[in-house]
Amino acid sequence: MLAQVLKRAARVWADRGKPGRETSPAVPEEVGAGVPSGDEKDAEAVFVSLLRQNPESPEALHGLGRLQGMRGELAPAGRNLAEAVRLKPDFAEAWIDLGNVHLMSENPEEAESAYRRALAVDETSALAWCNLGICQQRRSQLTQASESFRRALDLNPRFGLALRHWVGIQAKLDWPDGAAELLEHWADTAPDDAEAQAAVGFMYLTHRFRPDLAIAHFDRAVALGMNHAELHGNHGIALQDLGRIDEALASYDKALQLEPENRAVRFHRSLAKLLVHDFEEGWTGYELRLLGEEYPRRNFRFPRWDGTDLSGKTILVYAEQGLGDEIMFASCLPDLIARSGHCMIECHERLAPMFRRSFPTAAVHGGSQHDEPGRLSHLPPIDCCIPVGSLPLHFRRRLEDFPQHAGYLKADEARVSYWRRSLAALGPGLKIGISWRGGTRQTRQSYRSMPLETLVPLLEVPGAHFVSLQYGECRDEIARLGAVHGSVLHHFPAAIADYDETAALLGALDLVISVCTAAVHLGGALGRPVWVMAPLGPEWRYGTTGEGTMPWYPTCRVFRQTAPFAWDEVVLRVRNELIAYRDEN
Missing domain, CATH: 3.40.50 (Rossmann fold)
Incomplete structure (x- = not known):
């Protein structure tokens, strides 16, 4: 009977391992939903009765301590669990529960010690490894936590809580070598596990930047019965990256039905609205960026302007x-x-x-x-x-x-004149600025950039001189381009290092052709002709349809992919338009 009561008592901790309690310790996997309060009272009565008969029963002390921990009575829970392991030092489950109580009491060092005692008794306990990882994660020991979650998953590839934590850490560590492959291996061993499919989809979305593959795994997770707000939100982001905005909005709405206040989903939904120029709703949701963890906190003592009259202020x-x-x-x-x-x-x-x-x-x-x-x-x-x-x-x-402006930023006219003279020395023909790489890894650099060699058909257009506007180290790429393809790309590092000088250089160019980078914004703000080569699912600033201008910059024209990473056909369209532009000018 005691074993049955212990199992029933364990159930009441089950919710601590469910989604939404990601920083709480896990509980034995055989437990299900919480038991009715009557069962909890019955279990407590049994434990109290047993302890009257035998005050040194480790099992009864453990069961009572577990129930007390569930109710948040952490001090008595800790005392009873500590007594249980004193009486029975090889009681692994009691050590785990004692660690859980320490962790909930904000004593991570004591919690780690308890989990390690549990592992000393049973190193095959996936539960102990997972909770040790949670403890280490709270202490910002991400590398150690990653290893603990990996040990848990090696023992039980279907351990959803351990998998979610492990994947989250890999994303924070920028997916160390072998991590993505290991995740794929775990998913292959459990093709019918929704958590694993969702995790692989997240990796494809945020690490390999393959929204098409991410969607396949998210769809599989949904088909397997997973119905989490986070899953539907990530599904929406992947659909948005492929330009499937209506479907993305539907996924965001599914997520918000489950978690109406989910900030991340509401924010990404606002970006989708901005993409389709629904500015009224989009800007309201865009304010949620200010609550993001990555947003620097600026504690100005001044009140936030709310749109009221500013006369004399x-x-x-x-x-x-x-x-x-x-x-x-x-x-x-x-x-x-x-x-x-x-x-x-x-x-x-x-x-x-x-x-x-x-x-x-x-x-x-x-x-x-x-x-x-x-x-x-x-x-x-x-x-x-x-x-x-x-x-x-x-x-x-x-x-x-959005005003039809001719430029609202001004370059230094003296430096613009200098660059006009310098560019004229290159010979007759159009002078065109080129940028092929934009952003950082965190802002989807591989998705919005292309190898320099992809631009060779464009650089071969006669009657034009091309100038690099690429920020960062690119001399080796340019040298290799010349050695392999014979293409000439002029590069003036001093003009790129100083942004005011960059503006002057752009002011002297006839045209800027760029992927989605700051050069686009600078050229458009200066009122210069800019052609943007945009991915299939661009950032919200670039819209989703047509090859017209951007609302922000009347002089910017957007050339869009028709498939992910399909830059060749974009470059070919730009080449053909450039030939026509050259002939007109």
């Missing part, structure tokens, strides 16, 4: 996100400056000279988004503030709100 606009974002959102600054008594602009220090030139009535302060707000304390009194990425919420709520 001073507003601070502060920087966020990347250089391209700062440039793009700066298109709203003329609107804000016109409405405010005085405008102060914080921007990246590389943009400060150009912003001062472009917005002469504003006070521009260059710096870093990670600077302490106190560094602005010397400024005149400020009435309110707003992050630059929130300006469209007030000024770009409809497609008609």
Whole structure:
């Protein structure tokens, strides 16, 4: 009877290992849903009765301690479980439960010690390895935690909680060598395990940037009965990456039916809305970015501007996100400056000279988004503030709100003249800037970039000289291009290192052809002709349909993929258009 009561008592901890309690310790896998409160009371009565008969029964102490832990009575639970393992040092399950109580009591060192005692008794306990991993993860020991979760999965490839934690750590560690292959191996051994299929889909989505393959695994997980908000949210992201926006929105809505307040899903849904130019709803959801873990906290003492009258008031606009974002959102600054008594602009220090030139009535302060707000304390009194990425919420709520501008940023005219003379020395013909790689690994660099060699058909167009606008080290690529293909790509590193000089160079070029990079935003903000080569599922800034202009930049034209990574046909279309453009000019 005691064994049955212990098993029933174990069930009441089952929810601690279910989705939504990802930082809680796991419980034995044979347990199911929670038992009715009457069963819990019956179990407690049995344990109390047994302890009256035998105060030193390890099993009864363990059962009572487990029930107390479930109820949050951590102090008595810890005492009873500690007594159980004192009386029976090889009681592995009691050691695990004692570790769980320590972990819930925010004593990770004691918890780790208890889990290791359990493993000393039974090193084949997947449960102990998993909970040890959770403990190590809480202590930011990610490498050790990864190994513990791996041990748990080696023992039980279907251990869903261990798998979710292990995959999350691999993503944080940028998928060390062999991790993706190991995950695929586990999934192959359990083709009917929904957790494994969802995990492989997540890896394809975030590591290998293959949304098509991710969708296949997400679909398999759904077919196997998985119905988690996170799964439907990731499914939506993969569909969005393939330009299947209606289906993506349907997946996001499924996720939100399960978890209406899921911030990540609501945010990605807002990006889908922005992609299809539903700005009214899109900008509202876009505000959720401010709550993200990766978003730097700026504790300004000024209130957030809510769109009210700014006559006679001073507003601070502060920087966020990347250089391209700062440039793009700066298109709203003329609107804000016109409405405010005085405008102060914080921007990246590389943009400060150009912003001062472009917005002469504003006070521009260059710096870093990670600077302490106190560094602005010397400024005149400020009435309110707003992050630059929130300006469209007030000024770009409809497609008609985007101005048909000829450029709102200004390059240094003297340097533009210098670069015109320098480029003229290359000989007659169009002078065209080229960029083939954009972003970082975290911003899908491989998905939105192409090898330089892919541009060879474009670089062979006669009557044009091509200039590299590529940021970062690229001299070896350019040298190899010339050696293998005989293509000439001019490179001026000094012009790329200094962003104000980059603006002057762009001002002297006849055309910019680029993948999705900051060069697109700089060229468009300067009012220069820009052709963007966009992936099938681009960032929300580039829209999803047609080869027309971008709302942000009337002089930008978008050339889109028709299949993932299918750059060759995009380059061929650009080549044909360039020949026509050359003949017209």
